[in-house]
Amino acid sequence: MENFQITIRELxxxxxxxxxxSNRHIRAMDLTPxxxxxxxxxxNTQGMSCRELGEKTLITKGTLTGVLDRLEARGIIxxxxxxxxxxxxxVYLSAEGEAVFHRTxxxxxxxxxxxxxxxTEQKLSEITCTLAELRSKFQD
Numbered sequence: 596m597e598n599f600q601i602t603i604r605e606l607x608x609x610x611x612x613x614x615x616x617s618n619r620h621i622r623a624m625d626l627t628p629x630x631x632x633x634x635x636x637x638x639n640t641q642g643m644s645c646r647e648l649g650e651k652t653l654i655t656k657g658t659l660t661g662v663l664d665r666l667e668a669r670g671i672i673x674x675x676x677x678x679x680x681x682x683x684x685x686v687y688l689s690a691e692g693e694a695v696f697h698r699t700x701x702x703x704x705x706x707x708x709x710x711x712x713x714x715t716e717q718k719l720s721e722i723t724c725t726l727a728e729l730r731s732k733f734q735d
Contacts, residue, residue, distance in 0.1 A: 606729075620706045624699050629654050629662045631699065634671065634688065638696035642687025644677060671695055 614628075621631045632652045637643070643651070649659050663686060666672040671692040677683040688696055711719065 616710070617703070617707065620703060621699075624702065626695075626699065627662070629658060630666055630671075631703070633659075633662060633666060633686075634692060634696050635700055637672065637686065637688045637692070638700055640687070642685045645684050645686060648686055666692070 618628045621628050624631075626634070629652075632654060633648065636648060636651050645659065645663070649656055652659070654662060663672060663674065667674060669691075670689055672686055673689050673692075674684040674686050677685050714722070
């Protein structure tokens with residue numbers, strides 16, 4: 596098997612393992628991965644349009660509306676119309692959402708960090724550079 600095929604397989608396996616580990620912890624915090632993605636993306640911002648939110652998250656447009664509806668029902672986000680255009684909304688974290696962000700984001704980073712602790716700072720920098728270089732090859 597060619598090296599690039601082995602690399603692709605290992606990259607996919609790594610992503611799947613990370614996602615499984617991460618999602619298990621997110622669900623233990625009473626959130627879905629999509630909800631956490633939105634909360635983490637909106638954290639430390641003044642909010643953003645649904646279009647911007649869709650571009651910055653891994654959530655498809657069809658799924659995004661339903662996830663936002665559920666977060667709004669839980670009091671975690673607020674939506675307001677933009678410039679009297681009833682089709683455009685700005686989405687932002689409510690006070691409760693800010694509290695959820697600060698609690699869960701910190702907890703999640705603390706949960707994930709030990710899995711990286713055996714790597715030196717230099718090795719982490721090398722991995723980051725390699726992944727960024729690879730990602731750039733896939734983007735237009």
